[in-house]
Amino acid sequence: MVHFSTVALALASVLPQLTQGAGLHTSAVAKGKLYFGSATDNPELTDAPYLTQLSNTDDFGQITPGNSQKWDATEPSQNTFSYTNGDVIADLAAKNGQKLRCHALVWHSQLPSWVSSGSWTNATLLAAMKNHITNVATHYKGKCYAWDVVNEALNEDGTYRDNVFYKHIGEAYLPIAFATAAAADPDVKLYYNDYNIESAGSKSSGAQRIVKLVQQYGAKIDGVGLQGHFIVGSTPSQSAQTTNLAAFTALGVDVAYTELDIRMTLPSTTALLTQQSTDYKNTVAACMANTKCVGITIWDYTDKYSWVPSTFSGQGDACPWDKNLVKKPAYAGILAALGGTSSTTTTLVTSTTTAGSGATSVPLYGQCGGSGWTGGTTCASGTCKHINDWYSQCM
Numbered sequence: 001m002v003h004f005s006t007v008a009l010a011l012a013s014v015l016p017q018l019t020q021g022a023g024l025h026t027s028a029v030a031k032g033k034l035y036f037g038s039a040t041d042n043p044e045l046t047d048a049p050y051l052t053q054l055s056n057t058d059d060f061g062q063i064t065p066g067n068s069q070k071w072d073a074t075e076p077s078q079n080t081f082s083y084t085n086g087d088v089i090a091d092l093a094a095k096n097g098q099k100l101r102c103h104a105l106v107w108h109s110q111l112p113s114w115v116s117s118g119s120w121t122n123a124t125l126l127a128a129m130k131n132h133i134t135n136v137a138t139h140y141k142g143k144c145y146a147w148d149v150v151n152e153a154l155n156e157d158g159t160y161r162d163n164v165f166y167k168h169i170g171e172a173y174l175p176i177a178f179a180t181a182a183a184a185d186p187d188v189k190l191y192y193n194d195y196n197i198e199s200a201g202s203k204s205s206g207a208q209r210i211v212k213l214v215q216q217y218g219a220k221i222d223g224v225g226l227q228g229h230f231i232v233g234s235t236p237s238q239s240a241q242t243t244n245l246a247a248f249t250a251l252g253v254d255v256a257y258t259e260l261d262i263r264m265t266l267p268s269t270t271a272l273l274t275q276q277s278t279d280y281k282n283t284v285a286a287c288m289a290n291t292k293c294v295g296i297t298i299w300d301y302t303d304k305y306s307w308v309p310s311t312f313s314g315q316g317d318a319c320p321w322d323k324n325l326v327k328k329p330a331y332a333g334i335l336a337a338l339g340g341t342s343s344t345t346t347t348l349v350t351s352t353t354t355a356g357s358g359a360t361s362v363p364l365y366g367q368c369g370g371s372g373w374t375g376g377t378t379c380a381s382g383t384c385k386h387i388n389d390w391y392s393q394c395m
């Protein structure tokens with residue numbers, strides 16, 4: 001039996017310590033970005049551990065509703081508007097003090113059939129589109145940091161996608177959509193958003209043409225959203241992305257990565273997860289290198305709720321957190337590009353008690369925040385009695 005003496009000394013031990021660094025959003029803001037964020041969706045919000053991490057503003061200073069502001073959700077039948085689910089996410093952002101990226105006013109997909117299969121003339125569809133934009137943007141007026149006004153208007157070769165709006169209105173639907181959104185909410189940032197425009201090529205040039213078209217029309221366009229739905233090992237290089245971002249910002253608009261995820265063919269391997277970390281790092285670094293790249297949003301943060309497996313058969317594991325909400329190497333890759341550190345070797349302050357014939361080192365209670373294991377008593381979700389508690393709760 002060991003008897004401890006009452007003498008306790010705080011000594012620096014030789015035990016290695018993993019020091020808590022700043023999270024993704026905190027690190028991004030420290031380097032001049034507006035936010036690091038995540039998409040989310042209503043069904044996931046009943047998952048308490050998921051919600052806790054989503055609401056952790058050290059990592060996420062911005063959220064995007066993945067589905068609940070789309071046309072089929074907000075105007076399921078003509079001129080009948082429904083904001084219940086969208087409001088839940090807008091309210092969550094407000095409660096957490098997170099920016100809300102609003103998504104998406106005009107898109108060819110997830111349209112109710114009354115729009116996609118309606119019998120339209122130029123005038124009737126124009127009126128319906130303007131009515132939709134005006135109602136939805138007015139409802140969320142003052143709540144959104146940005147709106148994706150038009151999503152995915154382009155084919156891969158940079159020509160216009162032959163969607164219902166283009167068919168009946170022509171390319172004018174784009175500037176008219178932007179002008180209508182600006183009239184409804186003059187302060188919100190207005191974005192054109194698309195995928196496969198993250199490196200130079202026909203589609204990126206097409207998106208630049210859209211920016212100029214809206215500008216020439218005299219309507220407001222503030223930014224271009226590069227979705228960033230990538231594949232591990234096939235992600236454009238950092239320099240290709242940097243050059244491409246510069247081509248957009250030279251037009252006088254902001255840019256943002258709006259839906260970043262990097263999928264792989266399952267099952268995942270250590271090599272794939274390592275490559276994924278590098279790929280995330282390169283994209284985040286490209287944004288960091290451009291002062292008009294305002295922020296980065298991942299298309300949900302955990303593999304548990306990623307849209308990828310249901311859309312791309314046999315693929316998945318695209319997010320920086322795994323299905324158990326444990327950080328993957330991708331997290332460290334992102335953080336490194338943001339200029340943060342996830343861990344460092346340092347010394348751990350311990351209380352040393354003398355015990356009979358010898359002494360033993362016992363870590364003090366610790367708390368999240370600050371620069372690491374700080375010797376308090378509160379962790380993110382409970383008391384840290386051991387460095388392992390602290391590491392799992394605070395890192």
Ligand SMILES: O[C@@H]1[C@@H](O)[C@H](O[C@@H]2CO[C@@H](O[C@@H]3CO[C@@H](O[C@@H]4CO[C@@H](O)[C@H](O)[C@H]4O)[C@H](O)[C@H]3O)[C@H](O)[C@H]2O)OC[C@H]1O
Nearest residue numbers: 041066067103104109151195196227229230231259299307
């Ligand atoms: O619950 C999900 C939502 O999460 C989902 O949100 C949309 C996901 O991304 C955006 O649209 C997709 C972008 O990727 C396209 O596929 C690309 C094809 O080319 C490839 O090279 C590239 O890697 C792929 O990403 C999809 O065809 C688009 O649908 C859109 O902005 C989000 O709203 O929507 C469906 C819900 O079930």
